[in-house]
Amino acid sequence: MVTIRDVAKLAGVSVATVSNTVNDPQRVSDELRERVLKAINTLNYAPRAAARSLRKQSSGLLGLIVADITNPFFTELVQAVEAIASQHGYSVLLCNSDEDPVREEKHLQVLRSQWVDGIILATTGEASLSRTSLLSQSRVPVVLVDRAFDGLGLDAVVLNNRLAAHQATQHLIRRGHTRIGLLSGPTSVTTGADRLAGYREALLASQLRFEPGLVREAGFREQQAYDATVELMRLPQPPTAVFAANNLMAIGMMRALSDLGLRCPDDVSVISIDDFAWANVFRPKLTTIAQPVREMGEMAVQLLTDRISGGRTGTGKTHFLESRLVIRESCAAPLDTAQPLPAQSS
Amino acid sequence: MVTIRDVAKLAGVSVATVSNTVNDPQRVSDELRERVLKAINTLNYAPRAAARSLRKQSSGLLGLIVADITNPFFTELVQAVEAIASQHGYSVLLCNSDEDPVREEKHLQVLRSQWVDGIILATTGEASLSRTSLLSQSRVPVVLVDRAFDGLGLDAVVLNNRLAAHQATQHLIRRGHTRIGLLSGPTSVTTGADRLAGYREALLASQLRFEPGLVREAGFREQQAYDATVELMRLPQPPTAVFAANNLMAIGMMRALSDLGLRCPDDVSVISIDDFAWANVFRPKLTTIAQPVREMGEMAVQLLTDRISGGRTGTGKTHFLESRLVIRESCAAPLDTAQPLPAQSS
DNA sequence: CTATATACTTGAAACGTTTAAAAATCTCCC
DNA sequence: GGGAGATTTTTAAACGTTTCAAGTATATAG
Numbered sequence: 001m002v003t004i005r006d007v008a009k010l011a012g013v014s015v016a017t018v019s020n021t022v023n024d025p026q027r028v029s030d031e032l033r034e035r036v037l038k039a040i041n042t043l044n045y046a047p048r049a050a051a052r053s054l055r056k057q058s059s060g061l062l063g064l065i066v067a068d069i070t071n072p073f074f075t076e077l078v079q080a081v082e083a084i085a086s087q088h089g090y091s092v093l094l095c096n097s098d099e100d101p102v103r104e105e106k107h108l109q110v111l112r113s114q115w116v117d118g119i120i121l122a123t124t125g126e127a128s129l130s131r132t133s134l135l136s137q138s139r140v141p142v143v144l145v146d147r148a149f150d151g152l153g154l155d156a157v158v159l160n161n162r163l164a165a166h167q168a169t170q171h172l173i174r175r176g177h178t179r180i181g182l183l184s185g186p187t188s189v190t191t192g193a194d195r196l197a198g199y200r201e202a203l204l205a206s207q208l209r210f211e212p213g214l215v216r217e218a219g220f221r222e223q224q225a226y227d228a229t230v231e232l233m234r235l236p237q238p239p240t241a242v243f244a245a246n247n248l249m250a251i252g253m254m255r256a257l258s259d260l261g262l263r264c265p266d267d268v269s270v271i272s273i274d275d276f277a278w279a280n281v282f283r284p285k286l287t288t289i290a291q292p293v294r295e296m297g298e299m300a301v302q303l304l305t306d307r308i309s310g311g312r313t314g315t316g317k318t319h320f321l322e323s324r325l326v327i328r329e330s331c332a333a334p335l336d337t338a339q340p341l342p343a344q345s346s
Numbered sequence: 347m348v349t350i351r352d353v354a355k356l357a358g359v360s361v362a363t364v365s366n367t368v369n370d371p372q373r374v375s376d377e378l379r380e381r382v383l384k385a386i387n388t389l390n391y392a393p394r395a396a397a398r399s400l401r402k403q404s405s406g407l408l409g410l411i412v413a414d415i416t417n418p419f420f421t422e423l424v425q426a427v428e429a430i431a432s433q434h435g436y437s438v439l440l441c442n443s444d445e446d447p448v449r450e451e452k453h454l455q456v457l458r459s460q461w462v463d464g465i466i467l468a469t470t471g472e473a474s475l476s477r478t479s480l481l482s483q484s485r486v487p488v489v490l491v492d493r494a495f496d497g498l499g500l501d502a503v504v505l506n507n508r509l510a511a512h513q514a515t516q517h518l519i520r521r522g523h524t525r526i527g528l529l530s531g532p533t534s535v536t537t538g539a540d541r542l543a544g545y546r547e548a549l550l551a552s553q554l555r556f557e558p559g560l561v562r563e564a565g566f567r568e569q570q571a572y573d574a575t576v577e578l579m580r581l582p583q584p585p586t587a588v589f590a591a592n593n594l595m596a597i598g599m600m601r602a603l604s605d606l607g608l609r610c611p612d613d614v615s616v617i618s619i620d621d622f623a624w625a626n627v628f629r630p631k632l633t634t635i636a637q638p639v640r641e642m643g644e645m646a647v648q649l650l651t652d653r654i655s656g657g658r659t660g661t662g663k664t665h666f667l668e669s670r671l672v673i674r675e676s677c678a679a680p681l682d683t684a685q686p687l688p689a690q691s692s
Numbered sequence: 693c694t695a696t697a698t699a700c701t702t703g704a705a706a707c708g709t710t711t712a713a714a715a716a717t718c719t720c721c722c
Numbered sequence: 723g724g725g726a727g728a729t730t731t732t733t734a735a736a737c738g739t740t741t742c743a744a745g746t747a748t749a750t751a752g
Contacts, residue, residue, distance in 0.1 A: 003708055014732045019710060029730060044483050046459040050399035051708035054737045059396060061439075069425050070418075070623070079415050082442050091456055093407075094440035096428050110437055113392040137390055222623070254627050277416070277568070281600050283629030349738055360702045365740060375700060397738035400707045 002043045011039035022047060053115070062090045062304065063111035063119040065104060067147070068220070069096040071248055072276040073293060074122065077145065080297025081120060088305050090117070099219060101125045105134065112138050118304040122146045125188055141307035145300045148190045148318050155307070155316030157299045159273075161191055164289045164323035165198025165243070166205075168271045171287070171325060172241045173206045176333045177269060180208075181232045181239035182215040183225050183249045192217070195245045195273065214239055218249065225252030233260055233268070240268060240334035247274035250286065265332035275326050285328035292321050348389045357385035368393060399461070408436045408650065409457035409465040411450060413493070414566070415442040417594055418622040419639060420468065423491065426643025427466060434651050436463070445565060447471045451480065458484050464650040468492040471534055487653035491646045494536045494664050501653070501662030503645045505619075507537055510635045510669035511544025511589070512551075514617045517633070517671060518587045519552045522679045523615060526554075527578045527585035528561040529571050529595045538563070541591045541619065560585055564595065571598030579606055579614070586614060586680035593620035596632065611678035621672050631674035638667050 008015045013032055020027045021036040028036070039045075053059040062085050066074040078094065085092050093116060097104035104124045108131065111119055118141045123131075135142055135152060144156035172180050182199050185192030196215065203210050216232060218224035225244060229252065232239060244250040250272035257264055264270050264284055275290035299319060306312035354361045359378055366373045367382040374382070385391075399405040408431050412420040424440065431438050439462060443450035450470045454477065457465055464487040469477075481488055481498060490502035518526050528545050531538035542561065549556050562578060564570035571590060575598065578585060590596040596618035603610055610616050610630055621636035645665060652658035 004710095005708080015709080016711080016732055016734095017730090020731090023710080027730080032731085046455070046484075048400070048708055049460045050396050050405060051737090052710075053396035054394070054400055054708080054739085055710045057737075069421055069428070072416075075415060075421055078440070079442060079444075082415070082440070086452075091439060091441070091460065093437060094424070094428070095437070096425060098425075098429075106432075109392075114395045114437065138392075251624055251627050258627070278597055278624065281597050281604075281628060350740095351738080361739080362702055362704095362741080363700090366701085369740080373700080378701080394738055397707090398740075400709085400738080401740045403707075 002045050004045070004047065007036065007039045007043055007045045010043060011035045058117050058308075059115055060090055061093050061114060061116040062301070063093045063095065063107075063114070063116040063121075065095040065097055065107050065111075065119065065121045065123075067097055067099050067104075067122050067124045068248075069094075069098075071220070071246075072278075073146075073247060073274050073291065076276075076293040077122070077297050080294040081301055084298050084301040088301065090305075097124045099124050099221070101131070105131050108134050112140065116140060118142070118308050120145055120300050120304060123149060123189070125186075141304055143300050143303045143307070143316070145296055146191065153315030155303045155312075156318040157296050157303065158190065158318060158320060159291050159296075160320040160322055161194035161273075162198040162201065164273055164291075165195040165245075166202040167198075167323060167325050168243050168273060168289050169199045169202035170206070171327075172243060172269060172271060172331060173202065173208065175241070175269060175331050177239075177241040178208055178334075179211075179214065179237065179239045179241070181242040183228055183232075183242060183244040183253060184215050184217045185220045185245040185249070187217060192220075192245065199243060220246050220248055222248045222252035222255075225249035226256045229253045229256035230260065233257070233262065238268075241331070242268060242270055244270070244272035247272060247276050247279075247288075250274070250288075254282065254286075265330050267335065269331040269334070271331055273323070275324075279326075280328060282330075284330045287328045287330045288326050290324045290326050292324075295321060348391050350391070350393065353382065353385045353389055353391050356389060357381040404463050404654075405461050406436055407439050407460060407462040408647070409439045409441065409453075409460070409462040409467075411441040411443055411453050411457075411465065411467045411469075413443055413445050413450075413468050413470045414594075415440075415444075417566070417592075418624075419492075419593060419620050419637065422622075422639040423468070423643050426640040427647055430644050430647040434647065436651075443470045445470050445567070447477070451477050454480050458486065462486060464488070464654050466491055466646050466650060469495065469535070471532075487650055489646050489649045489653070489662070491642055492537065499661030501649045501658075502664040503642050503649065504536065504664060504666060505637050505642075506666040506668055507540035507619075508544040508547065510619055510637075511541040511591075512548040513544075513669060513671050514589050514619060514635050515545045515548035516552070517673075518589060518615060518617060518677060519548065519554065521587070521615060521677050523585075523587040524554055524680075525557075525560065525583065525585045525587070527588040529574055529578075529588060529590040529599060530561050530563045531566045531591040531595070533563060538566075538591065545589060566592050566594055568594045568598035568601075571595035572602045575599045575602035576606065579603070579608065584614075587677070588614060588616055590616070590618035593618060593622050593625075593634075596620070596634075600628065600632075611676050613681065615677040615680070617677055619669070621670075625672075626674060628676075630676045633674045633676045634672050636670045636672050638670075641667060 004015050004018050007018045018036050021033050082092050095107035101124050122145050148156040148158050184196045187193040200210050216228035218228045244253050271287050273289045275288040279286040279288050350361050350364050353364045364382050367379050428438050441453035447470050468491050494502040494504050530542050533539040546556050562574035564574045590599050617633050619635045621634040625632040625634050
């Protein structure tokens with residue numbers, strides 16, 4: 001194990017000089033810098049982060065907690081955050097809560113004791129008491145992403161979910177649909193609640209009735225969406241179009257439709273929030289509402305580093321980013337002849 | 347900032363006792379333990395990882411470097427590694443090299459100075475000199491995953507790539523194909539080279555000629571696969587089936603076929619390595635060779651923690667895991683009437 | 693009652709850096 | 723040659739833990 005002392009000895013200087021050449025090279029004379037650098041190289045010295053963090057009271061680590069690493073949205077977010085953080089000289093400690101509040105809290109605890117310099121959090125659920133206190137007590141800057149929290153005064157960067165859902169629903173309405181199903185996320189998280197709200201607004205704006213029977217609340221996962229779709233389609237009067245609140249749910253829905261022998265967009269039109277790399281390899285190519293994922297990541301990191309450096313203080317605000325409608329092939333006009341499915345036989 | 351001293355003072359004990367109750371509770375009497383725990387709670391004390399690492403000479407961090415976080419294979423790997431590592435009490439420092447050897451090396455440097463306790467590496471390229479020396483010089487345990495290295499004596503857990511490719515190619519042959527294209531990964535990494543080898547072997551085993559003109563080497567990314575597919579299909583005698591060396595390439599291929607107006611599996615059959623959650627939402631559902639991704643992750647972590655604990659020493663070996671053929675809809679018998687595409691008109 | 697073993701507790705020395713302040717060296721001018 | 727000022731280097735004190743050796747109290751045996 002080679003320490004700064006070994007380097008100092010080999011170069012014939014004090015440890016302070018070594019430290020200086022590493023951290024602030026122009027403070028040391030050309031000659032010594034030369035010698036020190038050479039010593040560092042021959043010894044293959046790397047400063048020990050733990051010691052440095054201890055002394056500097058900062059770790060150079062950013063914590064990133066995502067709700068589901070399997071979801072391409074979060075994957076892209078991770079990619080963006082990692083890239084930008086790295087540019088800022090930070091490494092990222094990735095945590096995956098798998099949509100489980102308990103795991104999320106555990107991760108939060110770990111990050112707290114790792115003394116990360118800041119946390120980017122895509123939270124999994126409503127503001128539970130323990131998490132809230134965890135967040136408010138620890139003095140490490142936190143910025144929320146994708147899913148917001150109210151009341152803690154944290155910075156957040158999220159999609160304008162209401163508008164996005166409005167956009168999606170409206171698109172369906174414009175194609176002539178009047179019975180539009182919604183595969184909603186859990187309304188306990190803002191992405192769930194706001195998208196539901198946007199859907200309702202769009203309906204109302206077009207003088208369409210909001211029918212609770214046409215919305216199914218499910219987790220943001222595929223299987224539940226599958227089941228919900230089946231239920232929806234077995235209604236006496238099934239919807240002619242369905243809006244899925246995120247990408248995973250869209251996939252569950254597509255699979256269900258396919259298993260039910262329903263054709264998209266012929267039998268039922270489909271739209272969803274979250275564009276993703278493969279949306280256009282599906283048959284039909286999926287019409288989606290795209291989120292500016294990379295921007296979200298960038299903004300989150302920026303906000304966070306601003307906080308860390310002290311350039312940003314006071315209570316945070318929520319930053320809304322705009323969505324974009326990507327029209328492909330999964331939305332068509334409703335079939336006038338649409339009939340309910342036969343009742344389940346098994 | 348609350349330190350162990352504050353806790354000690356409040357509880358009226360020495361810091362050593364606090365440390366003991368945290369790390370080895372049964373060493374301290376019930377009474378004191380009680381008092382200390384209460385103090386910890388009221389002060390909301392969390393030990394500082396940096397200080398602990400410094401003293402214990404271990405950080406509780408595992409480094410994980412993946413080649414492409416956007417690839418569902420790696421996503422699943424990350425998920426598995428994170429889960430298991432967390433069970434073992436480790437947090438994971440995620441790095442994404444984006445298939446760029448330079449970034450990979452940079453990450454390796456960072457991990458080295460973070461003094462992670464171990465590294466799981468899905469390397470990006472061949473054993474470059476600097477990376478090799480980086481790996482061999484630092485005394486932190488490394489296990490390779492997905493892509494192996496020879497010569498450094500590292501533990502590695504990889505797919506039996508030769509066999510997997512053999513399996514895929516054979517499946518196509520059994521369906522009656524004789525002109526089988528290959529979208530190969532870079533042969534500079536083992537996953538590229540071995541899959542190519544397996545393809546060749548399967549051909550030879552069935553007395554089919556290996557035609558270099560039918561294999562296109564590309565990165566493991568989508569766009570290059572797209573371009574390669576277009577080239578392949580514009581050959582005077584295009585293949586009637588194509589084997590893509592990984593999931594991303596399969597997607598690029600599907601997109602290309604669709605853009606070329608070719609139908610799968612009617613016009614061309616398709617198979618690929620890497621099963622992924624959505625392979626069966628594609629139309630047609632993709633026939634694939636599935637990797638036991640989670641097992642790979644588990645095994646890698648296990649191997650690593652064994653090394654860390656000293657339970658495993660000496661030069662490592664490569665562990666091969668077996669693949670599984672998942673038959674869906676993308677492979678059919680070749681069209682006897684297959685004709686070359688018309689030459690490019692634009 | 694003493695000696696000895698046992699069970700807890702604690703003082704103090706690490707761990708490897710950074711950094712303020714002190715010391716040393718250099719520069720330049722009178 | 724001396725000294726003010728600027729520049730460079732070094733000394734030494736942190737940072738917050740863990741952990742060993744040493745200490746104290748308590749029980750057990752003789």
